Amino acid sequence: MIRLLPILALSAGLSAAHAQELDPAAVQVLAGPCASCHGPDGRSPGAIPSIAGLPEADAVARMLAFRDGTDPAATIMSRLMKGYDEAEIRALARWFAEIAQ
Numbered sequence: 001m002i003r004l005l006p007i008l009a010l011s012a013g014l015s016a017a018h019a020q021e022l023d024p025a026a027v028q029v030l031a032g033p034c035a036s037c038h039g040p041d042g043r044s045p046g047a048i049p050s051i052a053g054l055p056e057a058d059a060v061a062r063m064l065a066f067r068d069g070t071d072p073a074a075t076i077m078s079r080l081m082k083g084y085d086e087a088e089i090r091a092l093a094r095w096f097a098e099i100a101q
Contacts, residue, residue: 022091030088031095033080042096053101059093 034051038044042052051059065071067081067089084092
């Protein structure tokens with residue numbers, strides 16, 4: 001149960017953050033799963049595209065298209081992005097845009 005408390009506290013913090021801009025620590029948590037495919041800090045070591053340094057507006061448009069199911073080239077991304085709201089998507093796009101390629 002003690003291990004569950006930090007997770008619950010983080011979840012509560014993320015929910016409260018939607019009323020304001022997400023703080024960098026919350027965005028870093030949101031960006032963590034992206035490394036599984038896109039590599040550490042969004043720099044892919046393989047066939048999956050890198051997302052570090054993508055222009056913010058382009059990344060927002062693409063992630064929203066994935067989430068909304070309007071990108072015909074989407075594979076797993078359309079399912080993954082359904083878990084993010086627009087504020088989180090914008091925060092992720094800003095996060096990766098600020099990382100050097």
